[in-house]
Amino acid sequence: MRIGIFFCLAGTDKNLNIDAVAKYSANLPGVELVKVLGIRPRLNSMELCKELKDNHIQRVIIAGDMPGYFKPVFTKAMALAGYNPHEVRLASFREHGATDQDSNDRAKAIVACATRAVPFSLAAIPKETPVHPATLIIGGGVAGIQAALEIADAGKQVYLVERTGTIGGHMAMFDKTFPTLDCAACILTPKMVSVGQHDMIRMMICSELESISGAPGAYHVRIRQHARYVDSDACVACGICTEVCPVKVPSEFDAGLSDRKAIYIPFPQAVPNSYLIDGENCTYIQTNGQKCGVCLKKCPKECIDFNQKDVVEEVEVGNIILATGYDVLEAGKLDQYGYGVYPNVFTALEFERMTNASGTTGGKIVMKTLRQNKRTKEDEWVLLPDGDAPKSVAIIHCVGSRNKKYNSYCSRVCCMYSLKFAHLVREKIPNVTCYEFYIDMRAFGKGYEEFAERIKSEGTFVVRGRTATVGMENGKMIVNGEDIVNDTPVKFPVDMVVLAIGLVPARGTEVITKMLGLTRDSDGWFSELDYNGNPTDTEKGGIYVAGMCQGPKDIPDTVAQASAVAAGVLRSITSGKGIGHRSSLSLSEIETRSQLIHTE
Amino acid sequence: MPIRVNPKLIEELDFYGAEDVQFCYHCGDCSANCTHTDEIYRFPRKSMRSLQMGLERKLETALEPWLCYYCGQCSSQCPREADPGETMMALRRWLIGRYDFTGIARRFYISRASEVLAIVITGLLTGIGFVLYGYFLGNLRIYDGEGAFLPSSLIHTFDLTLGSLIGVILLINAFRMWRLTLYNERSVHIPWWLYLKWIWLLPFHFFTQKRYAECESQRATPVFMPWIIHLFLMLGYVIMLVLVMAFIEQLQAGPAINWKVHIFGYASAVGLTIGTIYFIGSRLRKRSEIQYKKSHSTDWVFVILLTIIVITGIVQHIFHRTGMPVAANITYILHLMAVVPWLLRMPFSKWAHLVYRPLGMYFAGIRKDAILRQEKKEGILVPNPV
Numbered sequence: 001m002r003i004g005i006f007f008c009l010a011g012t013d014k015n016l017n018i019d020a021v022a023k024y025s026a027n028l029p030g031v032e033l034v035k036v037l038g039i040r041p042r043l044n045s046m047e048l049c050k051e052l053k054d055n056h057i058q059r060v061i062i063a064g065d066m067p068g069y070f071k072p073v074f075t076k077a078m079a080l081a082g083y084n085p086h087e088v089r090l091a092s093f094r095e096h097g098a099t100d101q102d103s104n105d106r107a108k109a110i111v112a113c114a115t116r117a118v119p120f121s122l123a124a125i126p127k128e129t130p131v132h133p134a135t136l137i138i139g140g141g142v143a144g145i146q147a148a149l150e151i152a153d154a155g156k157q158v159y160l161v162e163r164t165g166t167i168g169g170h171m172a173m174f175d176k177t178f179p180t181l182d183c184a185a186c187i188l189t190p191k192m193v194s195v196g197q198h199d200m201i202r203m204m205i206c207s208e209l210e211s212i213s214g215a216p217g218a219y220h221v222r223i224r225q226h227a228r229y230v231d232s233d234a235c236v237a238c239g240i241c242t243e244v245c246p247v248k249v250p251s252e253f254d255a256g257l258s259d260r261k262a263i264y265i266p267f268p269q270a271v272p273n274s275y276l277i278d279g280e281n282c283t284y285i286q287t288n289g290q291k292c293g294v295c296l297k298k299c300p301k302e303c304i305d306f307n308q309k310d311v312v313e314e315v316e317v318g319n320i321i322l323a324t325g326y327d328v329l330e331a332g333k334l335d336q337y338g339y340g341v342y343p344n345v346f347t348a349l350e351f352e353r354m355t356n357a358s359g360t361t362g363g364k365i366v367m368k369t370l371r372q373n374k375r376t377k378e379d380e381w382v383l384l385p386d387g388d389a390p391k392s393v394a395i396i397h398c399v400g401s402r403n404k405k406y407n408s409y410c411s412r413v414c415c416m417y418s419l420k421f422a423h424l425v426r427e428k429i430p431n432v433t434c435y436e437f438y439i440d441m442r443a444f445g446k447g448y449e450e451f452a453e454r455i456k457s458e459g460t461f462v463v464r465g466r467t468a469t470v471g472m473e474n475g476k477m478i479v480n481g482e483d484i485v486n487d488t489p490v491k492f493p494v495d496m497v498v499l500a501i502g503l504v505p506a507r508g509t510e511v512i513t514k515m516l517g518l519t520r521d522s523d524g525w526f527s528e529l530d531y532n533g534n535p536t537d538t539e540k541g542g543i544y545v546a547g548m549c550q551g552p553k554d555i556p557d558t559v560a561q562a563s564a565v566a567a568g569v570l571r572s573i574t575s576g577k578g579i580g581h582r583s584s585l586s587l588s589e590i591e592t593r594s595q596l597i598h599t600e
Numbered sequence: 601m602p603i604r605v606n607p608k609l610i611e612e613l614d615f616y617g618a619e620d621v622q623f624c625y626h627c628g629d630c631s632a633n634c635t636h637t638d639e640i641y642r643f644p645r646k647s648m649r650s651l652q653m654g655l656e657r658k659l660e661t662a663l664e665p666w667l668c669y670y671c672g673q674c675s676s677q678c679p680r681e682a683d684p685g686e687t688m689m690a691l692r693r694w695l696i697g698r699y700d701f702t703g704i705a706r707r708f709y710i711s712r713a714s715e716v717l718a719i720v721i722t723g724l725l726t727g728i729g730f731v732l733y734g735y736f737l738g739n740l741r742i743y744d745g746e747g748a749f750l751p752s753s754l755i756h757t758f759d760l761t762l763g764s765l766i767g768v769i770l771l772i773n774a775f776r777m778w779r780l781t782l783y784n785e786r787s788v789h790i791p792w793w794l795y796l797k798w799i800w801l802l803p804f805h806f807f808t809q810k811r812y813a814e815c816e817s818q819r820a821t822p823v824f825m826p827w828i829i830h831l832f833l834m835l836g837y838v839i840m841l842v843l844v845m846a847f848i849e850q851l852q853a854g855p856a857i858n859w860k861v862h863i864f865g866y867a868s869a870v871g872l873t874i875g876t877i878y879f880i881g882s883r884l885r886k887r888s889e890i891q892y893k894k895s896h897s898t899d900w901v902f903v904i905l906l907t908i909i910v911i912t913g914i915v916q917h918i919f920h921r922t923g924m925p926v927a928a929n930i931t932y933i934l935h936l937m938a939v940v941p942w943l944l945r946m947p948f949s950k951w952a953h954l955v956y957r958p959l960g961m962y963f964a965g966i967r968k969d970a971i972l973r974q975e976k977k978e979g980i981l982v983p984n985p986v
Contacts, residue, residue, distance in 0.1 A: 336677065398627070398679075402625070402679065403679035403680075404679060404680060404681045405679065405681075439625060439626070439627045440625070465626075465627065465628035465632075466627040466628060466629060467632070468628065468629040468630075468631075468632030468633045468677065469632065469633065480632050481628055481629075481632045482628030482629075482631040482632045482642070482645065483628075484626055484628050484645070487642060487646075488639060489631065489632065489637065489638070489639065489642070490632075
């Protein structure tokens with residue numbers, strides 16, 4: 001068969017040495033014509049047809065980053081020339097991971113496979129590797145918990161690494177789940193407890209990944225367990241230490257709405273249910289034992305040990321699951337909404353903690369009260385359970401999401417949790433006016449659209465058109481926007497504003513990316529191997545992604561993905577054969593394989 | 601009434617500078633931020649919408665573009681970087697083309713080459729004409745009085761002819777604007793006396809450009825400089841126009857300075873000089889503000905011609921007063937070579953704003969009154985009673 005290869009570049013493939021690839025492809029069997037057409041060439045099917053006819057080309061290969069873009073022209077040219085129009089094959093560099101300088105060999109292999117009409121992914125199946133039965137899960141949120149339980153229940157060892165003092169992640173902070181308005185804690189807490197009690201799960205709390213080596217199926221991982229200064233086996237969580245501790249810092253679990261002490265338990269249902277000391281804020285540790293130490297004296301179980309040191313532990317695992325989750329965008333960056341300027345502008349996470357019965361206001365939705373700080377004698381706004389309930393609440397969607405200046409992507413969960421907030425506001429406060437300012441209502445899941453309709457019918461004013469600014473007039477907050485459906489400018493005085501703030505990859509994602517040699521997409525989330533066919537695997541064998549760290553998703557999707565990952569891990573463990581690095585295959589190996597598949 | 605959709609409109613507006621309209625997803629941030637938008641004239645989002653949908657007829661009859669003074673607030677906050685401010689500017693350019701019955705404005709906006717060519721040709725023709733006249737009928741060594749190279753009576757006649765020509769073009773275009781925006785818009789009934797009621801808007805906006813200042817006043821740190829400069833430039837231009845049209849003979853007379861006339865000339869020269877320097881600087885530095893981020897090719901032609909006119913105008917005046925008639929005559933010819941194309945270009949370029957802006961404001965006032973008279977608009981959403 002006479003083959004013609006056309007390099008139609010997209011401009012993104014600058015890293016590749018196209019000349020070298022073209023030279024290589026010219027020597028492939030059957031190749032009669034190799035042409036580099038440059039970046040985004042303007043093609044004419046009549047001219048191409050003539051060229052194909054002159055060279056008697058029976059198969060066309062389009063090589064480049066977006067070859068599919070040029071396919072229609074070539075198909076037409078083939079048809080015009082009277083050849084089989086189906087013999088137009090694509091050699092897509094980017095799709096198959098030939099993106100950087102080192103991937104010249106891969107680019108060559110992709111072209112070689114295309115000349116034999118063999119799909120690259122079929123020829124480039126990595127070698128199988130023996131698999132260690134243990135699994136490492138990074139991140140103890142709902143994704144990590146779900147995956148850990150699935151794998152451990154199958155009888156395999158799991159190491160669950162969590163950075164903070166408890167597992168549970170963001171879901172533990174939530175009050176209700178949408179669209180069923182189930183209690184989030186009722187779903188999560190039993191799972192957390194089973195993780196804590198499971199024989200096959202080793203929780204490594206306050207721990208971070210330090211380094212990683214080895215190959216797929218046999219990774220050596222060094223994990224640094226930060227000192228927690230409290231013996232978690234002996235601690236009975238009596239809480240005396242917290243009562244006496246003089247240091248106050250904003251609570252991470254309460255999204256900064258309330259204060260916690262330097263010795264604290266993240267929340268009452270924490271797993272492991274034990275106190276820990278925040279070394280960075282503890283007076284005793286910061287002064288090397290010169291000052292304070294009250295908790296040490298008061299602890300009835302004598303379980304506080306200030307001499308504890310960080311422990312670096314080495315574990316050997318076969319598979320690694322990334323479930324690092326997300327953070328919320330810094331709301332102060334968007335100055336038009338007055339976050340941090342006006343006291344009653346809250347982010348979604350703060351509001352979530354406020355409506356939560358375990359939160360600082362006991363589940364009451366209240367405005368902040370002006371109070372004098374006893375120590376500094378300055379007036380400050382604080383959230384008190386007996387504060388006034390707002391008479392009107394505005395919920396603003398798409399804050400920092402779908403915005404080219406911040407996150408160009410949709411954070412996917414904001415619409416639904418905002419609707420949930422509207423429901424909670426109207427449920428908890430009688431005669432309240434609630435506005436939802438949205439651009440597009442993205443109610444994509446099962447029962448979501450019905451939920452949205454329900455909230456609308458309950459009497460929430462759903463305004464199509466986002467708030468542009470939040471201002472202050474005569475001591476009252478004003479939301480200023482445009483109602484697009486009714487074609488009017490809107491200016492509503494409100495008592496409280498809730499910002500449905502966008503989501504960003506968790507802090508430290510970049511470090512892990514570098515450590516594991518993974519890739520991230522343009523938005524910063526971990527890249528999966530194939531969005532449709534392989535949404536849990538990564539480019540590297542034996543490393544998987546679950547939950548938000550791969551991209552924004554809601555709880556059902558996160559849990560589903562976590563279970564899917566567990567299935568992949570268990571498959572590799574039970575078969576004893578894991579998938580190696582795709583990049584480990586050499587050019588000649590792929591060539592031979594494609595030859596074999598071709599002749600079959 | 602059937603609505604005609606022109607799917608190519610968005611591509612057409614590309615030539616006028618509205619390049620990113622298709623990115624808009626209608627969050628309404630721009631309209632909510634705009635100082636000039638009100639319950640009747642809602643822009644820029646609605647204009648963007650009309651453009652996306654290709655509602656050519658609706659945009660043709662729109663007065664919104666003339667209400668926008670391009671403060672750039674909308675563009676700076678746009679989450680999609682769809683540049684609504686520039687879209688409004690492009691719509692103004694497009695509307696100038698629509699109002700213009702000759703079709704020259706459209707040609708100039710779409711093709712830079714045709715504009716430059718037209719300017720060069722008119723400039724050269726002017727130069728050749730005056731040189732021939734002077735060569736056969738005048739003396740290069742005489743600037744004013746008997747036997748002058750370019751006698752002021754000739755210039756005066758020429759001015760008046762040119763002025764009438766431009767005036768007629770502008771008048772016809774203004775009439776077309778009225779027909780498009782008010783007369784053809786049958787959905788709104790406009791009683792005749794509304795035209796009288798709002799007539800004061802015309803001189804008011806012409807001389808104060810109040811809305812430009814309003815644009816700035818809503819910013820955290822208002823910068824009134826562009827408004828003042830704009831006003832300077834505009835007033836300088838108008839004074840100079842009046843001087844040239846009516847008092848050219850006094851202006852050109854005698855080496856001695858005739859303060860009664862010349863004082864106005866100096867004032868306007870100062871205004872024009874400051875304005876020109878400011879605008880060149882702004883465009884060169886692409887002042888961080890949105891307005892000067894993109895300069896349409898036609899904007900540059902305007903600035904360059906203005907610079908030549910100001911410099912040659914001042915220089916020929918100095919040459920004349922210091923007793924150098926030959927040099928004065930030569931610079932005068934150069935001056936005229938720039939002035940004539942510049943004046944002729946006026947109805948087809950940004951300077952037509954001078955006419956359309958106040959007219960737009962006037963018509964907008966009339967239409968708004970008429971609409972409000974017709975129906976009391978009821979919002980479905982009412983702010984909560986607090």
